Amino acid sequence: MCTVAPSCVLIVISLVCMIFGAMCIALTTWVQMDNLDIFYMFRISNDPADMDVLDTPSYVEFTGYLMAVCGIVMVTVAVIGFAGASCLKEGKSVYITYLVGMIVAFLLQLSAVLLVSKYNTLFVDHGEKFINAALAHKYVGPYNRSVKISTAWDATQALFGCCGMRGQVVFQTQTAWNRTWVDVDNNNKVVKATIPVTCCSLKPDIHDVMQMTTPEEFALQLRDNTCPVSRKQSNTEGCFVQMQVVFELFRKLFLAFSVFNLTVQASGILSGICILVKMNKRKDDEPLSNCKETNSFVITHDRDRSYFNEIV
Structure with missing residues (x-):
């Protein structure tokens, strides 16, 4: 080849x-x-x-x-x-x-x-x-998957180990999100979270946090199941810094x-x-070469013909 x-x-x-x-x-x-x-x-x-x-x-x-x-x-x-x-x-x-x-x-x-x-x-x-x-x-909380940007925030917080724009403080002033949490140590008593559960440190063997849509499902995967309320074992760095790095x-x-x-x-x-x-x-050279060969043949043919006439 x-x-x-x-x-x-x-x-x-x-x-x-x-x-x-x-x-x-x-x-x-x-x-x-x-x-x-x-x-x-x-x-x-x-x-x-x-x-x-x-x-x-x-x-x-x-x-x-x-x-x-x-x-x-x-x-x-x-x-x-x-x-x-x-x-x-x-x-x-x-x-x-x-x-x-x-x-x-x-x-x-x-x-x-x-x-x-x-x-x-x-x-x-x-x-x-x-x-x-x-x-x-647009953030509505970690349990609603119908709002794409809200889901993206939860995915980002869980994937990058970050929380909020510049840290947890944003969730103290922004209160429109679903703050529901359950105290698994107190018969699943419903309490109010201070940060989204996706701001908490998760166990390392979790494959897809976006498949979880209830407080009970999240609670089984936290390093500290009181984190959404107590903020223990939580992520403190803001996500925008991580986004800039990425x-x-x-x-x-x-x-x-x-x-x-x-x-x-x-x-x-x-x-x-x-x-x-x-x-x-x-391709341009090929016709020229053929032309030279043809002319040479014509010249040779003419010489032979002239020589024949002289003999006769």
């Missing part, structure tokens, strides 16, 4: 494209499937009163969609590249398709980078105000991955253009 330099380059680039494309598909699928509730926390607007934005995917989510499509395109292009390497002389249409696909993948990756950069500006300038407003107006880590890893991916795609585009130029040049 790898008999000439262009085909060797094409095979290497196609192999790297397939690896990066598969990574794009796998990572975006895993993130979307495993941490869907968390994404609602990153749906923000520059207007703290615009709660309708919570029903619209954020730039981060759109980035995930673009990366999934980019991954599919890159895997497809890699397959085309492998096919083209095996028919280097005859596969001009294959290379045109390869080149177009690589350009599409490059533009998708570049668009994803621009979206993340735009979201970073929005998050830095307006994230804290909007997320705080969403907590104040988003910054995501941004840096994504940009590093994008730089490598764009480099691979740019290399693929350049290799595709070079191969097409060489193929066109070779």
Whole structure:
């Protein structure tokens, strides 16, 4: 297969494209499937009163969609590249398709980078105000799963080991959430919680806290079942700090991955253009070579004919 330099380059680039494309598909699928509730926390607007934005995917989510499509395109292009390497002389249409696909993948990756950069500006300038407003107006407590942003808050608090926007104090002033708790040591007596149960330290073997919807279910999974009332064994750090750390880590890893991916795609585009130029040049040279052979034949034929006439 790898008999000439262009085909060797094409095979290497196609192999790297397939690896990066598969990574794009796998990572975006895993993130979307495993941490869907968390994404609602990153749906923000520059207007703290615009709660309708919570029903619209954020730039981060759109980035995930673009990366999934980019991954599919890159895997497809890699397959085309492998096919083209095996028919280097005859596969001009294959290379045109390869080149177009690589350009599409490059533009998708570049668009994803621009979206993340735009979201970073929005998050830095307006994230804290909007997320705080969403907590104040939309949080209904740890037992109601019908309000997506409220569920996202519980998922975030349980996953990151945090509480509220900047700590537990927000739940002393924000009282619209369901404060129901049960004292399991006192015949399940109903009492009033001071913090949501998702702000409490949970046992390490819990797989999905979002499956629990009653105080009794939560009580079995707490390190200290009096935590929602006494705040013992509870999380005190605010969630916004954790969100900043997570988003910054995501941004840096994504940009590093994008730089490598764009480099691979740019290399693929350049290799595709070079191969097409060489193929066109070779086709332009072939008629000229044939023409020279024909002229040589004509000249030789004329000389033979002249020599024959002299003898006669």
